[in-house]
Amino acid sequence: MNPxxxxxxxxxxxxxxxxxxxxxxxxxxxxxxxxxDYCGSVHHIWSTDDPLLEHWVDHGPVFENSAEKPGIxxxxxxxxxxxxxxxxxxxxxxxxxxxxxxxxxxxxxRPEGPYGDVxxxxxADGDGIDPAVFVDDDGSAYFFWxxxxxxxxxxxxxxxxxxxxxxxxxxxTEQLHGFHEGSSLRKFGGRYYMVFTDISRGRATCMSYxxxxxxxxxxxxxxxxxxxxxxxxxxxxxxxxxERFKGRTFVFYHRSSQNSGTSRRMxxxxxxxxxxxSIPEVPMTSAGASGPLDAFSEIDASLACRMxxxxxxxxxxxxxxxxxxxxxxxxxxxxxxAEYRPVNFGTGAHKxxxxxxxxxxxxxxxxxxxxxxxxxxxxxSPAPVELYLEKNPEGIQxxxxxxxxxxxxxxxxxxx
Numbered sequence: 032m033n034p035x036x037x038x039x040x041x042x043x044x045x046x047x048x049x050x051x052x053x054x055x056x057x058x059x060x061x062x063x064x065x066x067x068d069y070c071g072s073v074h075h076i077w078s079t080d081d082p083l084l085e086h087w088v089d090h091g092p093v094f095e096n097s098a099e100k101p102g103i104x105x106x107x108x109x110x111x112x113x114x115x116x117x118x119x120x121x122x123x124x125x126x127x128x129x130x131x132x133x134x135x136x137x138x139x140x141r142p143e144g145p146y147g148d149v150x151x152x153x154x155a156d157g158d159g160i161d162p163a164v165f166v167d168d169d170g171s172a173y174f175f176w177x178x179x180x181x182x183x184x185x186x187x188x189x190x191x192x193x194x195x196x197x198x199x200x201x202x203x204t205e206q207l208h209g210f211h212e213g214s215s216l217r218k219f220g221g222r223y224y225m226v227f228t229d230i231s232r233g234r235a236t237c238m239s240y241x242x243x244x245x246x247x248x249x250x251x252x253x254x255x256x257x258x259x260x261x262x263x264x265x266x267x268x269x270x271x272x273x274e275r276f277k278g279r280t281f282v283f284y285h286r287s288s289q290n291s292g293t294s295r296r297m298x299x300x301x302x303x304x305x306x307x308x309s310i311p312e313v314p315m316t317s318a319g320a321s322g323p324l325d326a327f328s329e330i331d332a333s334l335a336c337r338m339x340x341x342x343x344x345x346x347x348x349x350x351x352x353x354x355x356x357x358x359x360x361x362x363x364x365x366x367x368x369a370e371y372r373p374v375n376f377g378t379g380a381h382k383x384x385x386x387x388x389x390x391x392x393x394x395x396x397x398x399x400x401x402x403x404x405x406x407x408x409x410x411x412s413p414a415p416v417e418l419y420l421e422k423n424p425e426g427i428q429x430x431x432x433x434x435x436x437x438x439x440x441x442x443x444x445x446x447x
Contacts, residue, residue, distance in 0.1 A: 033319040033336065034286075034296035035084055036077060038354055043070070043285040043295035044113035044161075044270040046215060051118060054078045055276045056142050057283065058093075058114050058125065062295050064346070069293050070110045072097040074127065076143055082277040083321040084299055090143035094125060102149060106133040113213060113270055117164045118142070119172055124190050126152070126162040126174070134162055134176055136191050150191035152176075154184065154198070161270075165216040165246060173246045178212040180204045181227070183247050199247045203227055208252045211235040213270035216246065219280075222308050225250055226282075228270050235268040236260045238284050242308055255312045257300060261337040261370075262286035262315060263344070273302065280304060281320065282313065288354075290343040316372045323375035323427050330371065332356040332386075332432075332441040340367035342434075347442065349413070359432075359439040360391050368396075369441075372429040379423035380446035388413045391436010395420065398428040413442055 036042060041062035049055050056078045060070040073092040081087075094102050094111070101107030109129035116125045123139045125146045134155040137146035152162070152174065159177035164186070166172045172186040174193060181203040184193040202225070203210035209231030217224050222242050229239035237258045241250035259269045263286065271284035282302050285295040299320055300313045317324055317334040324330055333344045333354035340361045347353040361367030376397075385393050388410045395404040395418055404418035424430070432441065 032085055032321050032334070033298040033315070033317055035299055035319065036087060036297055039352065040075070040089070041294055042075070042077075042297045044213065045283045045285060045297045046115045046272045047274040047276075047281070047283045048116060048118070049274060049276055050123075050142050052142075054080050055084075055274065056116070057297065058116050059285070059297060060111060060113050062293050064289060064294050066293060067291075068110065070112050072108070072111060074111055074114055074125065076116070078143070082279070084281070084319060085321050093139075093144035094127065094137055094146045096129070102137070103127070103129065103133060103135055104149065105151070106131055109133065113161045115162050115164050115215070116142070117166055117172070119166050119170070119190060124164065126164050128160045128162050128176070132157050132159055134158070138190070152191055152193065154193040154195055155182070158182070161212050161214060163214045163216055165218075167218065167246060173216070175202070175214045175216065177214075179210065181210055181214050197247065202248045203241060203250060205230065208241055208250070209237075209239065211268070215272040217273055219275070219304055220308065224273065226256065226271070226273055228268055229255060232258065232260070234260065234266075236266060238269050238271055238282065240273075240310060253309055256282045256302060256310060257284050257313055257315060259284060259286040259315060261339055263288055263290060263338070264341065265290050265292045267292040271297075279320070286315065288344040290345070314372065318373060323373040324371060326374050326376045326380055326446040329443050329445045330374075332369070332443055334371060335369035336372055337370040338368070340434075342367065342369055356441040357438075359434040359441055360389070360437040361434065364392075364394055364433040364435045367435075368431045368433040370429060370431050373427045374430050375427045376424040376446065377426075379425045381420055381423050382447045383418040383420065383444060384415045384447070385418070385432070385444040386413050386442045387416050387439055389436060389439030391434060391439055393418065393439070393441075394433040394435070396431045396433060397424045398430070400424050408436065408439055413440070
C-alpha cells in the first residue's frame with residue numbers, strides 16, 4: 032500500500048537495500064509535517080521482511096545532527112539531506128550530506144546502528160549533495176555525489192577516502208541526461224543502472240535511469256521509471272532507488288502531500304527489467320506492491336495516487352492520526368479529480384457510498400466504463416452520499432472521483 036510507512040512519518044529520498052540477513056532496509060531524509068523546510072536533523076532506518084512491503088519496523092533515529100547533538104562536528108545543526116547506506120566486509124556505512132554540501136560517513140556493526148566514527152569524504156565534502164554508494168561484485172566500492180552534474184570516484188578500503196586518480200566528472204549532466212540530483216546505483220544482469228532525479232519534463236518530478244558497462248560510465252540514458260506529477264499541487268522533486276527483493280524488482284520514490292513540497296512520503300511500485308535491459312515506465316498507484324484495493328471494503332480517500340485541481344491530502348481535524356482529501360471541487364469536473372489505481376470490483380458493483388462534506392456534486396468514472404454515477408452533496412459535516420451506478424464496473428481497473436462545487440472534503444468510500 033502507498034505510502035509505505037505510517038502516516039505520522041514523512042520520509043523522502045529513500046534508499047532501499049537488501050542486506051546479508053535478507054531483510055530490506057530503507058533510509059531517507061526526514062521531513063516534518065507543516066514545515067516549509069526540506070529535511071530535518073535525524074535519519075531513521077526502517078526494515079521489512081514482508082514481500083508486500085506492508086509491515087515495517089522503525090529502528091529509530093540512527094543518526095542526529097541537531098544543535099544539541101551535533102553528529103557532524105564540522106557542520107553542527109545543519110539539516111541532514113538525502114543519505115545512502117551500504118554493507119561491506121560485514122560493516123555498515125551510512126553516507127550523509129547537508130544543506131551546506133558537507134559529505135560524511137558514519138559506520139556501525141549492524142544495519143540498524145548505532146552509527147558513529149564520523150569522517151569527511153575528502154574530495155567530495157563541500158562539493159555537492161546527495162551521496163550514493165555502490166559495492167561491486169569484486170568488492171570495489173564507488174562513491175557518487177552532486178547536483179546538475181554527477182561526479183564519482185572509487186573509495187579506498189577505509190570507505191571515506193576517495194582515490195582521486197579515478198575521479199570522473201560529468202557522469203550524468205542536466206544537458207545530456209536531464210540529471211538534476213539524487214543518483215543511486217545498482218547492478219542487474221551485468222549492467223549498471225544509475226537512477227536519478229530527472230528534470231527533462233520541466234519539473235524534477237521524474238525518476239529516470241541510465242545504463243553503463245562500468246560503474247563510472249559512460250552512461251546512456253534509458254528512460255523514465257516513474258513520474259510523481261499530480262501527486263500534490265506543490266510537488267517539485269522526486270528521489271529514490273531501485274532494488275530487488277524476494278523475487279521482485281521495485282522502484283522506491285517519494286511523493287508530496289499536504290499541499291507542500293516538503294511533506295514527502297515513500298512509495299514503491301513493481302518494475303520489470305526486460306531482456307534488452309530496458310525498464311518500462313510505471314504509473315504511481317494506490318496499491319504499490321500489495322495488490323488492488325478491494326472495492327467492497329472501506330477505502331481511505333487519502334490513498335489517492337494522483338490528483339488534479341486544488342485537491343490535496345491533509346490531516347483530518349476530526350480524527351487525529353488520519354488524513355482526508357480536502358479542497359475537492361472546481362467549476363469543471365474534468366479538472367478536479369482524485370485517482371485510485373487499481374481497484375478490484377470483482378463481478379460488479381452497483382452502488383458507491385462516499386463519506387463527504389461540503390456542497391456540490393461527486394461523480395464516479397472508471398477506466399473501462401466512463402462516467403457512471405453522480406450525486407449532489409449538501410452536508411455541513413461528514414455524511415454518506417450514495418451514487419447508484421448507471422453501469423456495473425467489473426474486474427480490476429482504475430477509478431476516479433470527480434468533483435463539482437467548492438471546498439468539499441472526502442474521508443472514505445465503499446462500493447456494494
